[in-house]
Amino acid sequence: MWPFRMRADPEPEKTETGASEDALLRTILAADCMTRDQAMNVPAFAACVNKIAETVSTIPVRLYKLVDGKLEEVKEDERTRLLNDDTGDALDGVQFKRALARDYLTGKGGYAFINRTGTRIKSLHYVKESEISFMFTSDPIFKDYDIMIQGTKYKPFEFLKILRNTEDGRSGKSVVDENSEVLSVAFHSLMFEKTLVKTGGNKKGFIKSTKKLTNEVMSALRKAWNRLYQNNTENVVILNEGLEFQEASNTSVEMQLNENKKTNSDEICKLFNMPPAMINGGSTEEDKTNFVQYCLNPILKEFECALNRDLLLESEKGSYFFAADTSELTKGDIEKRFRAYETASKNGFLQIDEIRLKENLPPLGLDFVRLGLQDVLYDPETKQFYMPNMNATGGLGQEPAEKEGETIDEN
Structure with a gap:
């Protein structure tokens, strides 16, 4: 048997469709079809889009590596610098992520050209979604397409693509298209x-x-x-x-x-899974938690998946991955944040210098973990335990072993 899997039919010829043609068809088929500019004139819709885009733009992206089952952050990687600080283009990192998020919500997707030299990424260039068109095949199984910009053809791997509710992998469905009524x-x-x-x-x-x-x-x-x-x-x-x-x-x-305006505003917030209080004011801690969990997290996962697919080398996939650092969202409430640090320090899974690093403070050189004398430390691999207050070790079913110079009072 032939060892390679082949298509039943020859590769279909690619046909072109453009953003202007899509807009013309929508105009012909539906006179009341909403456009992006019209939707952004609705205060509640614009407030939701801007709130999400501005929040996403301020969240830093980290690169992690899996080493022996443990996660390590990769410091000073060129790709995280491009995403968070200087893209190498006219837009900085915050403006870049904000533009991608706005196009993700209101257009057919967020697109950015990846300027590569060999395997090194030199810069990231945001491209307006209205400038993007496609050459694609009609095969519903083996989907294939090229990206067209002002008559120039590009391959999909040359672009970062962040798509909402896509079915073909080249363009998504905006909130405007799905909820035009x-x-x-x-x-x-x-x-x-x-x-x-x-x-x-x-x-x-x-x-x-x-x-x-x-x-x-x-x-x-x-x-x-x-x-x-x-x-x-x-x-x-x-x-x-x-x-x-x-x-x-x-x-x-x-x-x-006036009554209908309030109802319409609440309904528009539902389109984004956003608590209305986040744009109307008076939001509670529960509202903020729901905003992050149900509104932001799905969008951030889309970003992370796109970054892992388009910015990682094939040899890096599986051991490296990008992740959004949402801990920045908690920096607004200093009292709540410091209580969390106190709990982490008392329970021994954050050191003093690690906490200072999160607060952008210089380290003190205190490289130790705080433990209480009342704790018994158990190692599940060796089945041994250690009692700090007695300075003794032992195992399950064994008498505690005395340390040199120590005696155990059995009374």
């Missing part, structure tokens, strides 16, 4: 309020007449009505005998827009 309601409510402000709160309606009007009278009436709704100095229309204005719309109060 909810966002459309909020956007059109905003446009209705804008119209009310521009027209001075004047209602729409029609004019009833007891007799037929001439064309000249109708033309003059239309001009006067247009001036009324332009909110200029002429805000009065005189209706002669036989003319009556009939309202044909409701005010914002009658439509309960």
Whole structure:
């Protein structure tokens, strides 16, 4: 039997689709399709996107190595410097991650060109998702594609790709595309309020007449009505005998827009799994915990997976990995943070200098672990235990062994 697995059919020809063509199709198929710019005009949506993007941008990325079953942080690696500080491009590390997060949420994904020299990564270059198009095959199993930017073809491994709810590995689905109806309601409510402000709160309606009007009278009436709704100095229309204005719309109060605005804001927060208090103010510790656990963590895992796939060498995969350091999120509450350090120090899994390092303080050279005399230390491998207060060792079912110069009081 032939030892290599082959495709049943020859490789399909790649066809091209672009961002502008996708936008044109959406416009033709759905007149009310929401765009990214329209969605970002909705205050609750923009607040959620900015909150997530700004938080993600401030979280440092660490590189770890698995050595003999233990994790060690890789210091001074060029890739972590590019991600956290200087990308080698016009954007710094914070701006770079913020732009990727915004495109991840509101576009087809976050993309960045990886500028390599051999196996070394020299710089990372953010590319707007609107500049990205694809050449891809129609094969649903063996997916293959090329990335096109202004007519230049690139291979997938040349780009860092952070995609939301992707099904093809080349582009994702934004929050805007998946929830256009909810966002459309909020956007059109905003446009209705804008119209009310521009027209001075004047209602729409029609004019009833007891007799037929001439064309000249109708033309003059239309001009006067247009001036009324332009909110200029002429805000009065005189209706002669036989003319009556009939309202044909409701005010914002009658439509309960203020109540609906609050409801729409809460519904938009649900799209991001974000507690509404995180953008409205008055958030509790539980809200902050839920924000990190249910909103941020899934996005950070997407980032980590993309970094491991695109920035690690094949020889490094399996032993090296990138991880977001979310401990920075706890630095806002100093009292809570110091209580956590106290517990860690008392229980012996953090040393004094390790705590000072986390607080960006110089080490004191205190290389020891604090232990209490009341503790009994047990080694599960040798099945031996040590009692510090007696300075004695022993095993299960054995009498404690005396140290040199020590006696054990058996009374």
